[in-house]
Amino acid sequence: MSIKKVTQHPTQNEELIFDRSQMGRVGYRLPNLDVEETNIDDILPQELRRDDDLAGVPEVSEVDVIRHFTRMSTWNFSIDLGMYPLGSCTMKYNSRLNEKVARIAGFANLHPLAPESEAQGALELIYKLQEDLAEITGLKGVSLQPAAGAHGEMTGVMLIRAFLDKRDGEKSRERRVMLIPDSAHGTNPASAHLAGFTVKTIRSTAEGLTDMEHLKTLCEEGGVAGLMLTNPNTVGIFETNIKEICDIIHEAGGLVYMDGANMNALVGVARPGDFGVDVIHLNLHKTFSTPHGGGGPGCGPCCCTAELEPFLPVPRVIKEDENYKLDFNRPESIGRVKAFFGNFGMMVRALAYIQTHGAEGLREATEAAVLNARYIGHHLVEAFDKPFKSDSMHEVIFSHKKQSRKGVHTLDIAKRLIDYGFHPMTIYFPLIVEGAMLIEPTESVGRQDLDAFIDAMKSIAQETIDDPELVIGAPHSTRIGRLDEATAARKPVLRWKPDMETLSKSA
Amino acid sequence: MRYIPNSPEERDEMLKIVGLNSADELFRSIPNDVQLNRALDVTAPLSEIEVISEMEKLAEKNMAARKTSFLGAGAYSHYSPTIVDHLIQRSEFFTSYTPYQPEVTQGTLQYIFEFQTLVCQLTGMDVANASMYDGSTAMAEAFLMAQRVTKRDKVVIAETVHPEYLAVAKTYTQHGDLKIETVHFDKESGRILSDDLDKLDAQTAALVVQSPNFFGCVEDLQILADKAHEVGALFIVVVTEAISFGLLKSPGACGADIVVAEGQSFGIPLSYGGPYVGLFACKDKYVRNMPGRLAGIAYDAKGNRGFVLTLATREQHIRREKATSNICTNQGLIALAATIYMETMGKRGLQEVAMQNAQKAAYASNRISEIEGFSLPFSAPKFNEFVVRAPKPAEEILAKLTNEKGIIGGLSLSRYYAKNPNDFLVCVTELNTKEQIDNLVEGLREISE
Numbered sequence: 001m002s003i004k005k006v007t008q009h010p011t012q013n014e015e016l017i018f019d020r021s022q023m024g025r026v027g028y029r030l031p032n033l034d035v036e037e038t039n040i041d042d043i044l045p046q047e048l049r050r051d052d053d054l055a056g057v058p059e060v061s062e063v064d065v066i067r068h069f070t071r072m073s074t075w076n077f078s079i080d081l082g083m084y085p086l087g088s089c090t091m092k093y094n095s096r097l098n099e100k101v102a103r104i105a106g107f108a109n110l111h112p113l114a115p116e117s118e119a120q121g122a123l124e125l126i127y128k129l130q131e132d133l134a135e136i137t138g139l140k141g142v143s144l145q146p147a148a149g150a151h152g153e154m155t156g157v158m159l160i161r162a163f164l165d166k167r168d169g170e171k172s173r174e175r176r177v178m179l180i181p182d183s184a185h186g187t188n189p190a191s192a193h194l195a196g197f198t199v200k201t202i203r204s205t206a207e208g209l210t211d212m213e214h215l216k217t218l219c220e221e222g223g224v225a226g227l228m229l230t231n232p233n234t235v236g237i238f239e240t241n242i243k244e245i246c247d248i249i250h251e252a253g254g255l256v257y258m259d260g261a262n263m264n265a266l267v268g269v270a271r272p273g274d275f276g277v278d279v280i281h282l283n284l285h286k287t288f289s290t291p292h293g294g295g296g297p298g299c300g301p302c303c304c305t306a307e308l309e310p311f312l313p314v315p316r317v318i319k320e321d322e323n324y325k326l327d328f329n330r331p332e333s334i335g336r337v338k339a340f341f342g343n344f345g346m347m348v349r350a351l352a353y354i355q356t357h358g359a360e361g362l363r364e365a366t367e368a369a370v371l372n373a374r375y376i377g378h379h380l381v382e383a384f385d386k387p388f389k390s391d392s393m394h395e396v397i398f399s400h401k402k403q404s405r406k407g408v409h410t411l412d413i414a415k416r417l418i419d420y421g422f423h424p425m426t427i428y429f430p431l432i433v434e435g436a437m438l439i440e441p442t443e444s445v446g447r448q449d450l451d452a453f454i455d456a457m458k459s460i461a462q463e464t465i466d467d468p469e470l471v472i473g474a475p476h477s478t479r480i481g482r483l484d485e486a487t488a489a490r491k492p493v494l495r496w497k498p499d500m501e502t503l504s505k506s507a
Numbered sequence: 508m509r510y511i512p513n514s515p516e517e518r519d520e521m522l523k524i525v526g527l528n529s530a531d532e533l534f535r536s537i538p539n540d541v542q543l544n545r546a547l548d549v550t551a552p553l554s555e556i557e558v559i560s561e562m563e564k565l566a567e568k569n570m571a572a573r574k575t576s577f578l579g580a581g582a583y584s585h586y587s588p589t590i591v592d593h594l595i596q597r598s599e600f601f602t603s604y605t606p607y608q609p610e611v612t613q614g615t616l617q618y619i620f621e622f623q624t625l626v627c628q629l630t631g632m633d634v635a636n637a638s639m640y641d642g643s644t645a646m647a648e649a650f651l652m653a654q655r656v657t658k659r660d661k662v663v664i665a666e667t668v669h670p671e672y673l674a675v676a677k678t679y680t681q682h683g684d685l686k687i688e689t690v691h692f693d694k695e696s697g698r699i700l701s702d703d704l705d706k707l708d709a710q711t712a713a714l715v716v717q718s719p720n721f722f723g724c725v726e727d728l729q730i731l732a733d734k735a736h737e738v739g740a741l742f743i744v745v746v747t748e749a750i751s752f753g754l755l756k757s758p759g760a761c762g763a764d765i766v767v768a769e770g771q772s773f774g775i776p777l778s779y780g781g782p783y784v785g786l787f788a789c790k791d792k793y794v795r796n797m798p799g800r801l802a803g804i805a806y807d808a809k810g811n812r813g814f815v816l817t818l819a820t821r822e823q824h825i826r827r828e829k830a831t832s833n834i835c836t837n838q839g840l841i842a843l844a845a846t847i848y849m850e851t852m853g854k855r856g857l858q859e860v861a862m863q864n865a866q867k868a869a870y871a872s873n874r875i876s877e878i879e880g881f882s883l884p885f886s887a888p889k890f891n892e893f894v895v896r897a898p899k900p901a902e903e904i905l906a907k908l909t910n911e912k913g914i915i916g917g918l919s920l921s922r923y924y925a926k927n928p929n930d931f932l933v934c935v936t937e938l939n940t941k942e943q944i945d946n947l948v949e950g951l952r953e954i955s956e
Contacts, residue, residue, distance in 0.1 A: 013812060017621055017850050028588055028856040033863055034941040035870035040862070043869045044888045048725050050756050056628045057854040065851045066590055073599035075613035080598035086607070093510050094602050097555050102778075103592070106566025111578045112780030113918050114571030115909065121568030122779045132549050147640035147781065150833045161682060190833035196682030238536040268547050269534050275541045289510075293595075293840025294615040295605035295637070295800070297782030313678070335678035339581055339643035339671040339769075340780025348562070355561065358552030361508040367530040368511045371521055374533065378525045391536050415610065424608050446512030447521060478610040481807035488805035488817045492794070494634050495624040 013479075014071045018496045021058035027065055056498060075479055076294070077423045083445050083453055087395045087426035087438025088185070088234060090264045090286035092369075097356065098289065098349035107348055112340040116325060122344065123324030126317045129351045133301055136362070137260075137280055138273025141309030143316065144301045145342040149261060150187040152281025152300025153228075155313060157195040158334045159279050159304055160226045160255045162311040166332065175253065177223040181210055183234045183430040185259060197225055204432050208235040208388035208397075210245060219252040230259040231272070234430040235388055236373065236395035236438070238265070246276025255279065255308075263287040264442065265370055265394035268363030272303075279304040284343075288350035299346035313337045368443035369394040372450060376439055379454040383461035387433050394442070400435035408464040408471045410435040415482065416463070416474035420456035508552070569779075575943045576915040577871075579892045579934025580721070581642070581669050581747045582783075586860070586937055587774035587844075588851045595844050605836060609805070609815045615839065616814035619802040622846040629752040629849075629857075630766040631759020632788035636799035638842040639785030639834065642769025643672040646715070646745050647679035648787065648798045648832055649765045653713035653741045654685050655796045661686045661710045663740070665699045667720035669747055670923040685712070697724040697885025697894065699731065707738045713765075717745040718755070722932065723868075723892030724885055725755060732762025741765060749773055749786070750936075751890045753861025765789045774848030775841055784841035794818070798832030860937050864891035867944065868935040874948045875933070880955055884930065892934045894920065898955055901931035912950040914943075 040049075060068075077084065084091035102108070110122055130142040146152035157178065164172045178197035180188050182204055189199045200218055203211040210229070218224070227249045232238045239245060246256045258272050258280040264287045266272075272280045284290045284299035304312065314333045315326040326341075357365060370393050377386065377396040385401035400410040414424035414437070426438040441450060463471050475481070493500075513521070518530070527533065534542065553561065566572070576584060595601060599614055606612030606619075619637045626635035639645035650662050662680075664673060666689045677687060690703040699716060707714060714735035718726035728744060735742040744758035746768035758766045771783040789797055795818065803817035852860060868891040876883050880898030897904050901919040908916040917933040924930075935944065 026855055027851040027853055030859055030863060030937060033866055035867055037866055038869045043865050044725065048756055048888060049754060054854045054857060057857060058850055059853045060850060062590060062851060065847060069594045069847060072614040072617050073597045076599040076603045076615055077611035078599045079602035086604060089604055091604060095510060097558060099596065101559060101562040104562060104566040106569040106572045108776040108778055109572040110569045110779045111571060111576060111777050112582050113578050113580055114915065118571035119569050121565035125565050135548050147644065148836050151640060154833055187833050194833055240536055240538060243541060270537050270542050291601045292604040293601050294603050294843065295839035296836035297838045297841055298836050336671060336674040337678055338675060339641060343781035344779040345782050352558050355550055355553045355558050357508060359547040359549050361552045362547060364508050365511060367533060368513060370533045371518065374525045375521050418611055423611060443511050447517050475610050480610060480613065480811045480813040481809060483609050483805035483807050483813045483815050485805055485815050488803045488815050492817055493804040494801055495627050
């Protein structure tokens with residue numbers, strides 16, 4: 001391999017661990033077996049045992065592993081490095097304190113099937129978090145079992161289905177339409193489908209809001225089981241008519257599910273339960289700062305009205321006198337959505353987040369998140385097309401309309417932003433804005449960083465005029481350039497194999 | 508608030524710049540009658556010292572975490588090399604997100620690719636995804652996948668699959684047109700009852716078997732695979748104890764079409780049930796029906812090798828309600844921990860740890876079976892878990908053992924199977940010393956006297 005420039009570490013192209021493996025290297029040591037050894041054939045006959053000697057599994061030393069992962073890590077952008085303004089993802093600061101408390105031995109070493117009397121602290125923690133989330137959402141039934149946002153969403157629509165089946169009996173069959181705005185997250189229709197609903201799409205208005213006339217028309221067509229709505233919606237605007245929207249759905253006999261992905265705009269300011277929402281999921285990894293971890297783990301609590309509470313997943317965590325208990329006796333429950341009780345480690349972190357902020361800190365975070373987005377909107381409105389005039393909440397949307405005339409598209413702007421040291425925003429979502437750029441700074445960004453981001457965006461807008469090729473060819477600062485995703489999908493290579501060419505073709 | 512960089516003065520200046528007089532005015536688009544207009548009724552802000560103290564008080568009440576334990580049943584106590592937890596705490600890994608922009612997420616994409624490869628190697632399958640929420644949800648997704656692949660509407664599942672996994676699958680499938688039928692187990696061997704396999708028919712999308720099964724018994728997968736394939740059904744193998752891959756014949760080598768597993772044993776703390784990580788692998792020909800994310804190799808214009816998320820056309824942001832699954836995230840950081848675990852232990856470590864588990868469990872089961880009144884009801888070969896039949900109700904014995912000896916001796920099967928009040932499930936891993944096993948045996952002997 002030829003190294004043509006100064007690099008951070010010796011290999012520009014860190015090999016796969018499989019290529020690094022050397023027979024005989026070891027990275028572990030176990031204590032010697034301290035029991036009398038039984039002939040293995042008496043434990044497990046040979047035909048049940050592996051005979052491939054774990055072919056291909058690497059043999060490396062501990063130092064090899066440390067260097068391998070440390071080098072790879074340097075190719076990642078992260079929140080700790082700088083602003084990560086992925087709209088809808090709420091990339092806020094992940095506190096080290098939360099990491100520390102989740103690792104306390106009394107939590108980390110606790111087996112989920114330990115007797116309840118021996119796990120009272122964990123049950124109490126779950127109960128406390130349930131109470132706090134009920135207060136924050138204004139919805140008193142809470143289950144922390146779902147493992148992620150989309151999982152909480154599936155749980156939420158299943159609650160609606162169970163409620164309708166009970167209320168309407170056989171007639172529930174005539175009520176299988178879930179209304180979903182055209183701006184919704186793709187998981188919404190996928191989750192609705194899992195609960196046996198068919199989807200009808202509601203149009204958005206030119207102002208970026210739910211089209212009330214279209215909503216009414218769809219309700220008049222009948223069969224409406226419910227509505228799945230994100231609020232603030234995915235263009236970052238609060239649905240001002242939210243009460244009326246909920247009333248229309250309720251009058252039509254349906255229920256309202258709110259996608260809580262954007263709760264970071266509302267905590268301490270307004271509560272979905274007070275607008276008329278029946279069920280919501282939260283993303284603890286967004287609003288409550290549990291780490292995104294390169295794509296999980298999440299935790300997607302589901303909060304609902306008292307009316308829907310009997311249908312929540314089992315077991316529920318309840319308090320009886322001074323004791324905390326798992327309650328399995330919920331005959332109307334939709335059932336379990338996950339083994340055990342959910343991603344407990346994420347609950348510890350989220351509770352620590354709430355405790356650290358307290359009531360005033362939670363509101364302060366909401367205010368800062370909204371102000372930061374408003375500030376970006378204010379400064380970029382000249383340089384970029386801002387498709388909606390309404391006040392943005394915690395995220396602000398632009399389009400590439402002004403730049404595309406020069407042949408520069410959203411993808412190019414996103415890639416060029418990398419050269420300025422920022423992670424790109426969310427791009428091409430929501431689908432209702434052509435060339436969408438959805439920017440969510442979160443509260444974890446100070447004014448200097450916001451100004452630097454604004455300068456970078458303005459500079460890219462200027463480059464689009466002066467030197468569009470520079471933008472179109474971006475990024476220029478990364479180890480690799482834009483990758484050929486089309487070929488990757490056409491001829492997928494999804495694993496290493498012994499005789500495979502996995503290094504660069506140029507090497 | 509120390510996590511919010513701007514000072515009140517900076518905030519006020521910024522408000523002025525955007526044309527507002529106060530922070531309250533930020534929320535003008537929210538009608539006043541739906542604003543909260545009061546403080547939330549949650550705790551006052553706590554300092555770091557206070558949060559740690561509160562949390563330690565709660566953790567202290569989890570007495571089970573300090574006791575010698577022989578609990579398994581889908582969550583296992585294993586050794587995790589120190590570097591696992593150290594490496595996953597690098598900012599670059601734990602504070603990044605789904606690798607939407609490959610140029611600045613190659614670290615994540617490359618470890619996902621290595622994870623996929625390792626899962627293939629251990630399960631003996633062609634292709635694996637970037638992980639699922641956990642083993643239970645992975646199994647439910649496998650049901651839906653089998654239905655998509657075969658266009659059939661019945662799944663036949665062994666009664667010896669983890670009861671909570673079965674419960675999750677029932678939740679997932681309750682509104683589709685998929686029927687679930689259970690196959691009973693043989694009371695002598697503890698394995699699936701082959702006479703009961705006449706439930707397999709031309710409507711069957713899949714036969715689903717866990718091995719080692721919930722009772723710790725290793726199933727004869729080869730024969731079961733043939734039975735499933737005879738009727739054109741897929742054979743789905745579920746593994747809750749991933750350490751067993753180091754010793755047992757891989758499901759792929761036995762004819763599995765889809766393998767789902769819980770990866771918690773690979774260096775992930777028990778953490779009262781989560782977060783864990785689901786492994787999901789299948790044969791090549793089914794890859795386009797597979798749920799979840801996939802990383803693949805791609806090249807840039809200069810020929811540099813990199814990785815991207817690929818085959819996204821299966822996913823919900825493109826397919827919406829026609830997606831293969833509603834799954835959006837994987838278990839990124841936990842999959843990373845599992846990857847580091849597998850690579851650090853390596854070929855020899857995975858073999859040795861599996862062997863130690865089998866040896867220690869064999870020692871423990873032999874010793875327990877020698878106690879007057881105790882027996883091992885199932886004759887099939889076992890890995891690191893086994894059922895013990897006690898002379899008295901298991902719950903009573905285990906409660907006494909905990910209270911008097913400070914040992915959590917296992918899981919009473921009455922939690923899931925009302926018919927077996929005297930049976931309990933014991934798990935022994937490399938972390939259980941001979942002394943702990945001997946204390947368990949002595950404790951059981953004394954208590955049952």
